[in-house]
Amino acid sequence: MIIKQTNLNLVYPRIMEYRKKFANAEDILRQYFMPSTILPIPEQVQDEVPRIIAQSKNGHSVLNIALSVASFITNYNDSFVSDWNKCKTYLEQRCSDIYRTIDSMTENNNTFVGLITNIEMDDLDKDGLETLKQSLCSDEVLRMGQLYDLSCKLTYVYHKRYYINITLQNLREFSTQQNNNGRAYIVGERKHIVSASIDINDRYAANHDMDYRSKKEAFDDILHITSNIIDNKLENLVRKGEFVYDE
Numbered sequence: 001m002i003i004k005q006t007n008l009n010l011v012y013p014r015i016m017e018y019r020k021k022f023a024n025a026e027d028i029l030r031q032y033f034m035p036s037t038i039l040p041i042p043e044q045v046q047d048e049v050p051r052i053i054a055q056s057k058n059g060h061s062v063l064n065i066a067l068s069v070a071s072f073i074t075n076y077n078d079s080f081v082s083d084w085n086k087c088k089t090y091l092e093q094r095c096s097d098i099y100r101t102i103d104s105m106t107e108n109n110n111t112f113v114g115l116i117t118n119i120e121m122d123d124l125d126k127d128g129l130e131t132l133k134q135s136l137c138s139d140e141v142l143r144m145g146q147l148y149d150l151s152c153k154l155t156y157v158y159h160k161r162y163y164i165n166i167t168l169q170n171l172r173e174f175s176t177q178q179n180n181n182g183r184a185y186i187v188g189e190r191k192h193i194v195s196a197s198i199d200i201n202d203r204y205a206a207n208h209d210m211d212y213r214s215k216k217e218a219f220d221d222i223l224h225i226t227s228n229i230i231d232n233k234l235e236n237l238v239r240k241g242e243f244v245y246d247e
Contacts, residue, residue: 002120008072012106025104099216110214114201127192128170135241165199
């Protein structure tokens with residue numbers, strides 16, 4: 001199992017006077033982030049376009065703050081790619097400061113939060129397509145002809161608050177060479193694995209309760225659910241097509 005990337009998205013109502021509010025909260029980020037860049041974006045540009053960008057001190061992550069959404073994207077390497085507990089600790093530490101910053105700017109008025117975790121399963125007995133055909137399609141695959149690729153999204157509602165979305169697909173990586181004209185062409189398949197995207201958010205509560213406000217507690221729950229799936233459930237889903245989340 002290879003942990004590739006996480007993406008935290010925090011959605012909130014439009015922030016007014018964001019420069020002033022960020023100036024009052026910027027010191028919170030200094031433990032883990034380089035000095036932020038405030039971009040000269042005109043007010044009429046879409047609210048989702050980042051106005052503030054902060055790079056983590058070691059360059060693995062970037063925090064983008066827009067008027068209505070903040071994203072924290074991390075690409076993992078070295079020992080982190082095989083150790084989810086290290087990734088979890090990394091997220092807990094930095095997201096604590098991110099929440100303090102955003103809560104200060106939104107006055108604790110957040111709509112919902114989501115965490116997407118992208119993983120590759122590279123230790124399977126068969127290639128990715130055959131693994132998913134066997135675990136997810138079973139005998140039905142005989143009616144589907146000669147599949148080249150397969151993608152499947154599963155969505156659950158948990159505690160009438162969270163969406164649990166898991167997308168599985170086979171992933172092909174190819175080896176290429178260049179001909180005399182400098183044009184690249186495929187010479188073979190380097191690996192054929194299963195890619196898993198785990199997307200958990202509290203948008204269900206936000207959609208069904210007009211008074212709902214998302215708090216850091218929701219992120220803590222989402223991180224716990226994500227960890228439970230990675231540690232205890234993802235292998236059975238990919239290899240056997242079995243998944244139940246009732247904890």
